[in-house]
Amino acid sequence: MAWAGENFLLGMSAAFNGPSKGLGVELYRGSMAYFAFLNESGGINGHHVNIVPLDDGYQPDPAIENTIKFLEDDDILCLFNYVGTPTVTRILPLLKGYKGHQKLLFFPFTGAEPQRQQPYRSYVFNLRASxxxxxxxxxxxxxxxxxxxxxxxxxxxxxxxxxxxxxxxxxxxxxxxxxxxxxxxxxxxxxxxxxxxxxxxxxxxxxxxxxxxxxxxxxxxxxxxxxxxxxxxxxxxxxxxxxxxxxxxxxxxxxxxxxxxxxxxxxxIVPSYEDLSLPAVREYREYMDRYAPSPPPLTVESYLPLKYSFTSFEGFLNAKAMARILASYEEVPTSGIRWAAEFIRNADLGINAPVNFSPGNHQGLDKVYxxxxxxxxxxxxxxxxxxxxxx
The missing domain is CATH 3.40.50.2300 (Response regulator)
Structure with a gap:
């Protein structure tokens, strides 16, 4: 089981500096708002969930280097929250296997087709519409x-x-x-x-x-x-x-x-964070306010975090879905995280759109707003x- 001590570690390669840094930073902050609440509440049966971020500047070559580091690090359970089509498409071949290392990618911030098609779709789980x-x-x-x-x-x-x-x-x-x-x-x-x-x-x-x-x-x-x-x-x-x-x-x-x-x-690809009728929106705003997650330390360029955004709300929902999968995985770790993900049925994230995965379906949501x-x-x-x- 890929734990570091008592923690689940998720590897995230994204732009945390450069012209597109707002995307990586806000996606990370939204996820960390939920994980902060989850960890404060005891985590998943005592196991905390943390993101290990690496900056790729929205460029393919650094994304490849970061992915190799994550694949070779036995403490990293899986890849999570990657940002961008030019980066994700280039790391897809690595997911099939790199020097004996193989890990899944969950919920990349891209609606492109390559990770939704063979030969890579079995290695990637998408939450967002395409x-x-x-x-x-x-x-x-x-x-x-x-x-x-x-x-x-x-x-x-x-x-x-x-x-x-x-x-x-x-x-x-x-x-x-x-x-x-x-x-x-x-x-x-x-x-x-x-x-x-x-x-x-x-x-x-x-x-x-x-x-x-x-x-x-x-x-x-x-x-x-x-x-x-x-x-x-x-x-x-x-x-x-x-x-x-x-x-x-x-x-x-x-x-x-x-x-x-x-x-x-x-x-x-997520509802408006102004729609307070949705339980997930109320949670998102409460946790963003309560924990005020900072950009990752490797964001060295000047950046003023946003109070709320569609990007951080997507990160928040990614984290909620990931926590559901990790809870199933923790119950039967020998079956693997793929099994845990593929048997998520009617998961209620609080947005009036249930999430379903199966061996033949790695697309969780498809609604467009x-x-x-x-x-x-x-x-x-x-x-x-x-x-x-x-x-």
Missing amino acids: YVDELDGLVNRFLDSGRTRIAVFYQADAYGRSGWDGTRKALAARNRFLAGEATYRRGARFEDSMKRQVDILLRSKPDVVLSIGSYAACAAFIRDARDMGLDVPIANVSFVGSENLLVLLEKVGAKSGRDYTKNLVNTQ FTTVRDGKFVPLDEGLWQSWRK
Whole structure:
């Protein structure tokens, strides 16, 4: 049994520094809020659960190095909360076996397809909906609103291409095609110009732009798009990190006197953390307030933690689901953690969406939520706004 003393140790490789650090930090903080409560309450039959974080800066090579360290460390039970498609896709071959070491990956923060398909899907458990689910929902809602000229702005790597492909397939199912596309390089900062990408898309005369990128780059694109007169709805998928995106847009808006948050749509794969009717939301807010989890010590760059966010709420739910699996594993450790996970049935995380896994199904949830900005926060998108975009 992979315990270090009395603890379950989970290995997390993510961006804790660099332009995408907000994603790794907030996912970690949300999970630690739940684990702090769990450990304070006695853990799992006396065994505490802790995350061992390593920084990969949202870059594949460090993610590979971190994964090898986790695989070779017998105290690490499994991999958990990895962040990003370009990193996760590169470490998938290691999960099949590295010098006799083999471990499972639980709940990566990516909706890409490779870990949901053979030959890797048996080594990964996904809690979140896929990018295919998110983009299919966006494409169909916008097409139903009469906006048929859909363009994409995306990161030029496995993550962006996954979203680009998902958009194309969703359009093809409705006998439509991309109106235009523009890319940017991973690692772009908010200070970088996206005017060239905006100019490319302006020529395609889109009715809507779907963005598949990180929050710094997408915020830069939105800023330049609005400044250059591209005023159509712009939609981002959940990976973008809604609150981190909003901080940047409000900051530049305060300087220019312009509202850059108008006509934005962000898909989410968890409910709104403002929905206090949900038990998990009440728990999440209580534990985030009570424990105020800090960024991991290896976050050396300046970062102001968010009070609440969709990303940290996802981390919180990941931790709740992981605790259910660990409790089953602890009861019959000789059966292995895969067995414990594959026999989770109707697990109630408190969001009115039960989680189920089985040997043939490693996808726990598939619901997609649509949000927009109102009064300085992302809130559920109502039917009236969809109707206002009708052409």
